[in-house]
Amino acid sequence: MKIEAVDFFYLSMPEVRDIGDGSQDALLVRVSGGGLVGWGECEAAPLVSIAAWNCPMSHSACKPVSASVLGQEVNSPNDIRRINALVRAHSLDLLQADHTLSGVDVALWDLLGKRLEAPVYRLLSHDRATPKSAYASVLFGDTPHQTFEKAHTSRQAGYRAVKFGWGPFGRGSVNDDTEQLHAAREGLGEDGILLVDAGTVWGDDVEQARLRLPALQACRALWLEEPFTSGALESYRKLAAEAQPIGLRLAGGEGCHNFDQAKNMIDYAGLGFVQIDTGRIGGITSAYQVADYARAKGVQFVNHTFTTHLALSASLQPFAGSMADSLCEYPAEPSSLARDLDGGALQPDSNGDIRIPESPGLGVEPNLAAIRKYLVDAEIRVGNRVIYRSPEVPE
Amino acid sequence: MKIEAVDFFYLSMPEVRDIGDGSQDALLVRVSGGGLVGWGECEAAPLVSIAAWNCPMSHSACKPVSASVLGQEVNSPNDIRRINALVRAHSLDLLQADHTLSGVDVALWDLLGKRLEAPVYRLLSHDRATPKSAYASVLFGDTPHQTFEKAHTSRQAGYRAVKFGWGPFGRGSVNDDTEQLHAAREGLGEDGILLVDAGTVWGDDVEQARLRLPALQACRALWLEEPFTSGALESYRKLAAEAQPIGLRLAGGEGCHNFDQAKNMIDYAGLGFVQIDTGRIGGITSAYQVADYARAKGVQFVNHTFTTHLALSASLQPFAGSMADSLCEYPAEPSSLARDLDGGALQPDSNGDIRIPESPGLGVEPNLAAIRKYLVDAEIRVGNRVIYRSPEVPE
Numbered sequence: 001m002k003i004e005a006v007d008f009f010y011l012s013m014p015e016v017r018d019i020g021d022g023s024q025d026a027l028l029v030r031v032s033g034g035g036l037v038g039w040g041e042c043e044a045a046p047l048v049s050i051a052a053w054n055c056p057m058s059h060s061a062c063k064p065v066s067a068s069v070l071g072q073e074v075n076s077p078n079d080i081r082r083i084n085a086l087v088r089a090h091s092l093d094l095l096q097a098d099h100t101l102s103g104v105d106v107a108l109w110d111l112l113g114k115r116l117e118a119p120v121y122r123l124l125s126h127d128r129a130t131p132k133s134a135y136a137s138v139l140f141g142d143t144p145h146q147t148f149e150k151a152h153t154s155r156q157a158g159y160r161a162v163k164f165g166w167g168p169f170g171r172g173s174v175n176d177d178t179e180q181l182h183a184a185r186e187g188l189g190e191d192g193i194l195l196v197d198a199g200t201v202w203g204d205d206v207e208q209a210r211l212r213l214p215a216l217q218a219c220r221a222l223w224l225e226e227p228f229t230s231g232a233l234e235s236y237r238k239l240a241a242e243a244q245p246i247g248l249r250l251a252g253g254e255g256c257h258n259f260d261q262a263k264n265m266i267d268y269a270g271l272g273f274v275q276i277d278t279g280r281i282g283g284i285t286s287a288y289q290v291a292d293y294a295r296a297k298g299v300q301f302v303n304h305t306f307t308t309h310l311a312l313s314a315s316l317q318p319f320a321g322s323m324a325d326s327l328c329e330y331p332a333e334p335s336s337l338a339r340d341l342d343g344g345a346l347q348p349d350s351n352g353d354i355r356i357p358e359s360p361g362l363g364v365e366p367n368l369a370a371i372r373k374y375l376v377d378a379e380i381r382v383g384n385r386v387i388y389r390s391p392e393v394p395e
Numbered sequence: 396m397k398i399e400a401v402d403f404f405y406l407s408m409p410e411v412r413d414i415g416d417g418s419q420d421a422l423l424v425r426v427s428g429g430g431l432v433g434w435g436e437c438e439a440a441p442l443v444s445i446a447a448w449n450c451p452m453s454h455s456a457c458k459p460v461s462a463s464v465l466g467q468e469v470n471s472p473n474d475i476r477r478i479n480a481l482v483r484a485h486s487l488d489l490l491q492a493d494h495t496l497s498g499v500d501v502a503l504w505d506l507l508g509k510r511l512e513a514p515v516y517r518l519l520s521h522d523r524a525t526p527k528s529a530y531a532s533v534l535f536g537d538t539p540h541q542t543f544e545k546a547h548t549s550r551q552a553g554y555r556a557v558k559f560g561w562g563p564f565g566r567g568s569v570n571d572d573t574e575q576l577h578a579a580r581e582g583l584g585e586d587g588i589l590l591v592d593a594g595t596v597w598g599d600d601v602e603q604a605r606l607r608l609p610a611l612q613a614c615r616a617l618w619l620e621e622p623f624t625s626g627a628l629e630s631y632r633k634l635a636a637e638a639q640p641i642g643l644r645l646a647g648g649e650g651c652h653n654f655d656q657a658k659n660m661i662d663y664a665g666l667g668f669v670q671i672d673t674g675r676i677g678g679i680t681s682a683y684q685v686a687d688y689a690r691a692k693g694v695q696f697v698n699h700t701f702t703t704h705l706a707l708s709a710s711l712q713p714f715a716g717s718m719a720d721s722l723c724e725y726p727a728e729p730s731s732l733a734r735d736l737d738g739g740a741l742q743p744d745s746n747g748d749i750r751i752p753e754s755p756g757l758g759v760e761p762n763l764a765a766i767r768k769y770l771v772d773a774e775i776r777v778g779n780r781v782i783y784r785s786p787e788v789p790e
Contacts (some may be wrong), residue, residue: 025451094439267629379774
């Protein structure tokens with residue numbers, strides 16, 4: 001089938017707050033072809049990714065993403081891989097292109113799954129989808145007590161593992177962080193799994209991270225995530241060498257926007273876990289490449305997902321069949337936008353496990369009424385040409 | 396002084412052709428404060444970088460670049476460094492932000508230089524600016540004969556070194572490339588310096604690059620540039636190990652959009668030359684960091700510049716005082732847009748050397764009539780808010 005149309009739906013909460021909640025807006029991508037539609041999602045900054053779809057060409061290696069997608073034939077997984085490579089080559093100098101491509105690639109896999117009447121993970125050659133143990137991903141409370149409450153509530157809700165991140169962590173004193181970590185451990189109980197996300201707060205400063213190691217050890221955190229920005233390979237490696245002997249592993253990689261960057265994190269950063277956002281890395285195509293490489297290198301693959309269950313389903317497909325990659329980030333505090341859009345399609349079962357839908361494609365259809373409700377009216381014009389206008393949402 | 400306003404001017408040739416000429420459009424940035432203006436330039440995809448300036452916030456780590464710039468105080472180099480770090484932290488998940496920041500950062504240095512009445516290189520603690528040996532950067536001809544003519548013409552024009560890139564190179568057979576290389580060498584004569592730019596054409600495929608090594612050796616190329624995409628560290632390292640014994644060095648890094656990526660290229664890619672585009676890496680601030688690090692690691696720093704002399708001056712400041720970093724990429728086939736805009740401000744002297752202007756700031760003032768002539772009329776609207784409209788150009 002031929003790719004006939006690609007439409008971008010920019011959704012937003014009426015008010016976006018200055019907090020680390022990535023579900024406050026969303027960029028949905030709808031790909032149409034062969035009488036079917038596929039849906040995908042790009043992570044973050046919707047307007048900028050829209051501009052990268054259809055901006056004027058700057059030169060031969062700086063074309064809009066649309067130039068490599070519209071009109072292409074998609075009949076097999078290799079067609080999607082071919083289109084992915086085309087975008088990378090033709091939009092080499094367009095930085096945002098990788099994020100735009102991500103949502104388009106996801107939608108292409110959804111479309112192809114529907115066409116071939118198979119869940120995406122099967123198109124990726126996984127025989128079956130193994131259940132993934134969901135960890136609740138929540139923000140640190142503003143106070144240790146709030147963090148305790150969040151930990152306690154998450155355990156009551158059935159989560160065996162909880163990840164705390166952002167908020168005040170790493171921004172105050174070592175003592176402040178220590179109190180937060182102990183509150184989290186106390187709320188989780190002895191057998192809860194504690195994961196900690198520093199949200200790149202220390203840049204590349206190994207010493208700042210090192211100061212938190214005793215508390216992380218005392219509270220038995222399984223991993224410390226993003227002590228540094230993605231790509232600060234030397235800082236990661238130095239910290240990993242000190243963390244490993246005390247039973248702490250490093251996690252990172254969500255900022256990677258292509259396979260090479262994730263490969264470098266695996267090769268040089270001393271990671272125990274590589275976390276990939278399908279909405280940034282270049283979609284399911286590139287995430288699958290990373291999952292494959294990580295497995296070969298003995299690094300555990302984990303999805304990075306902070307938005308809707310459409311993005312969640314997309315992010316699970318690349319490592320669906322890998323028993324060793326058993327964890328799943330689960331956005332446990334979604335905005336009403338995210339909840340309305342996906343209807344809470346993927347719920348943990350009584351074991352706290354998430355199962356990938358067995359229906360064709362990604363198995364998560366966005367709710368059109370929610371799209372209408374949260375759609376942002378936007379327009380981009382260059383000269384006499386309107387290169388973007390928010391599309392109509394069908395009834 | 397306080398940053399009072401930042402304006403973006405999107406310029407374009409009437410027709411943008413599907414060739415590797417990066418001077419066909421431009422994104423100029425004007426920063427106003429303290430009764431002065433500073434000018435900078437972002438590399439490639441103007442519309443997308445404009446959107447990243449003023450798009451709505453997605454969450455606390457995905458703010459528009461403007462949120463970290465407008466209203467800030469700039470009285471010293473450290474203020475610019477502080478603003479640069481702010482943008483990185485607040486726009487962490489906005490991929491295009493690094494390119495937008497680049498032009499803003501360049502304009503801030505120009506502004507501060509004018510305020511302090513010193514060329515930018517002095518603000519960067521270089522005692523003086525050493526002349527740089529200009530190499531002409533041109534595209535391969537469509538045929539070996541055209542390449543010969545270009546080489547010959549460049550030598551006649553006084554260039555001792557010429558870099559050929561893009562066009563058909565690497566896209567056809569090994570024999571085709573061999574003929575191109577011999578034509579280039581013949582046109583340059585025995586003592587001309589030959590540089591070759593593969594423009595990432597082989598992705599991460601070491602074997603494709605390896606096949607060209609004998610011809611590169613026979614034609615005595617000084618470097619092979621970007622055989623692979625930025626970040627394909629392992630491929631670079633493998634090829635470097637084979638290139639070094641035959642006297643060929645690898646060059647790369649133009650795709651880096653932050654310091655860490657360039658550091659990783661220096662640490663792990665086996666580069667002989669690291670090529671930094673001030674319009675992509677995060678401006679003069681980040682380029683200076685790379686130049687400093689490269690020098691410590693014995694890797695030669697070279698500017699990557701394919702656009703105007705404003706971008707050229709900006710790209711030379713970071714390594715102005717370093718005798719060892721003696722080469723300068725010089726865009727020898729600029730579009731009329733680039734020529735009209737900068738008036739050919741930086742010309743090679745009779746030795747083929749480029750000298751950095753000694754006037755305050757960057758020493759290159761864009762021609763306002765040229766801005767008017769090439770200005771693209773564009774508008775971005777979100778809801779009722781016009782977040783961008785092409786500014787008026789003063790008479």
